[in-house]
Amino acid sequence: MADPASSDTLAVELRNVDKAFYGVKANDHVSFRLARGEVHALLGENGAGKSTLCSILAGLYRPDAGEMLFEGEPATFKSPKDALAAGVGMVYQHFRLVPNLTVAENFALGHPDIGLRIDQKELHRSAEELGEKYGLPVDPAARIWQLSVGEQQRVEILKLLYRNAKILILDEPTAVLTPQESQALFKTMRQMAQEGRSVIFVSHKLHEVKQVSDQVTVLRGGKTVGGVATADAEPKDLARMMVGRDLELPVRDAQTDYGPVVLSVDGIRVPGDRGLEAVRGVTFELRAGEVIGIAGVSGNGQRELAYGLVGLRTPTGGTVTLEGVDVTTSSVLDHIHKGFSYVPQNRLGMGLAPGLTTEENLALKAFRRHPFSKGRRLVASAFRDEGARQIEQYDIRGVRPGLPIRLLSGGNLQKALVAREVELEPKVLIARSPTRGLDVGATEAVRNQVLAQRSRGAGVLLISEDLDELLALADRILVLYEGEVVGEMPTEEATAERLGLLMAGQRDEARS
Amino acid sequence: MNESQLILTIFAAIGLGTPLIFATVGEIITERAGILNLGVQGMMLVGAVAGFWATFKTGSLTLGVVVAVIAGAALSVIHAYASITLRVSQIVSGLALTLFGTGLASFLGRAGSEPLVGNPSRKVFEPLISGGIADWPLVGPLLLGHDILVYLAWVVAAGASYYLFRTRMGLSLRAVGEDPASAESAGVNVAWVRYAHVMAGGALAGLGGAYFSLALVPTWQDDPIGAAGWIAIALVILASWRPGRAVFAAYLFGAAERVQFTLQTIGEPWSNIPSTLLAMLPFLLAIIAMIVLTSGKRARFLGAPAALGIPYFREQR
Structure with missing residues (x-):
């Protein structure tokens, strides 16, 4: 050299x-x-x-x-x-x-x-x-x-x-x-x-x-x-x-006593942007207190799967059932009210409204109800008080009253987005690449929130391209390739190599 | 409508479509760079008055065209500066340009001790060939016997098509309109490409304007071009950003403009329709064409430049 x-x-x-x-x-x-x-x-x-x-x-x-x-x-x-x-x-x-x-x-x-x-x-x-x-x-x-x-x-x-x-x-x-x-x-x-x-x-x-x-x-x-x-x-x-310091990122404990099935997805099909099917018959069951990781190279139907599950895009086939209730064709608002939370990959734009204040963004899904609304009127004090509580509780830094949320750093944006979603106390939390682009401190906070939801008894669907993250947080890992699940395994049996082969489209020999 | 009326209509449609070709091809070139210029109407009007003025003063049609082209390009620099350098909203800036250009053209037509308004042009574009082969049936009125700018419009459209799809600059232009960040990383000067093609669009709009004041309605009046500038913007979509298709789209609208007059002259029952209603015909056609073209799955094949209307800022993050 x-x-x-x-x-x-x-x-x-x-x-x-x-x-x-x-x-x-x-x-x-x-x-x-x-x-x-x-x-x-x-x-x-x-x-x-x-x-x-x-x-x-x-x-x-x-x-x-x-x-x-x-x-x-x-x-x-x-x-x-x-x-x-x-x-x-x-x-x-x-x-x-x-x-x-x-x-x-x-x-x-x-x-x-x-x-x-x-x-x-x-x-x-x-x-x-x-x-x-x-x-x-x-x-x-x-x-x-x-x-x-x-x-x-x-x-x-x-x-x-x-x-x-x-x-x-x-x-x-x-x-x-x-x-x-x-x-x-x-x-x-x-x-x-x-x-x-x-x-x-x-x-x-x-x-x-x-x-x-x-x-x-x-x-x-x-x-x-x-x-x-x-x-x-x-x-x-x-x-x-x-x-700059010795650091251990949070990892799930080996809990095995899951609750009943909360989300049941059966042969769901979702169209992509160009009209072709992007999700082609995905089936799985998510139990309370369980984290399912969805692995895959970006563009293999992850986005469309999330859209299909939270009502942003109506599936063309299959069913989605939340605690026995069919929600396949429910509206986005219905999904929210029934207990779906969603952390999209695109934080600013899809997750948060860049021009609104932090307090407004924190109430963006709950504002239709008490305490944020009285009839058709918004209650300013509730926005202020609830906002202050969440900013404090979730350690969202750099907030200046009245200024748009887009001025926050990436890590704090994500903390605010996750705070809003977990405050809804969802039955199902769907998160896409929630720590992508975050520094270690924010990654730690977000991972802890995901694990806290698991302990609370929510079902978590973690869609990520970061294998290390999946291996650390998920109880089970499904691999998505060209819109289909090509492999499924408990995390204990998963390795980066095995997942990698599946992500490249090679079917799991052991299972087929 | 008999055969001679049909031929007359087609002949007139070619004349009426010619300024639309210039303006539409110009706007296509501009939009291919990712800049939406709604100032076409204003640039055409300023081109019309500038060309008329130059010919009026010098008696030279060539000079009239040259001055119109320069005037259109000069006016477009305002929009280029606002949208490329200052990155303001292209819609606001373009609309402002049309308002400004309309007022300016009207003012210039009335300014001075010997105002242009009401004067006929000293010279008018005449058919290149008259008599002889230009009188041949069908071929004569359709292909021969037009003035030189009609043929120049064909050359401009064909040239623009070749330029866009076969040359290095054309590739840079398309790339800048699709994805300026990628183009810049590949060593293309995005701002330069955008300025150059906004000005090219302005030049062609000016030329289109001059065709009205020096060929179609060669007497200066306040509003010699109707709504041609707005039609041209619609034609860009109709032509799906391809100069070749712009020729056909422009002639189609030329025909629509002409048909309203024909309908009024051919007798009952058509002449009973109020002329004001018939005058809407081209615009109705524009709206229908837009709806048909942009609905459903066809929209995908339209091919609008992906970065159209979006300001580019290199150090954005």
């Missing part, structure tokens, strides 16, 4: 970079050195400033202060165009591919060497060749929206290689992949490093960082905590650097 200290092998260096958003420092005197031909992991909690740092390198954000040295020379990137011209490319967490264009057109987009007229044949040929070279086969004529998430990621990486990028930044690339797909990605990353390219690998998963990287830089709260060679770092030390 290259010696990171000697300047002639340095690909890029950042010195004391600052970047603030609306007065909040996302990067605070961050320094970072990247050598040629290395895989360099950027490790940190969500909100530690990893994505901001990467976006600065990729020319998307301009730093407020600090300097950037590119192959020893000072450089400033005014836009991603400048960065790409210098050989720096980034695969964003939310892919930057134009959905309605073909794979080949996405390769050609903004490429300086494409002539005024686009030669489709030549473009398709070179796209295919490149895919073969890196073992990442793609169909150049396919439109992006037709591709799976894993395929889209391949296109993103090839797009950068098509530009001959020397520095590739991968922002949490494994978040959307099965464990097996992640291994394939690591192989590609090593191949790119061997060619002399530098790869920045952003992750908060220690075992991945340990496996694939040569060098680690840890960020915490927008600051650089330290940089070490991966070989010299113990996972435990990295964890402490990342979190």
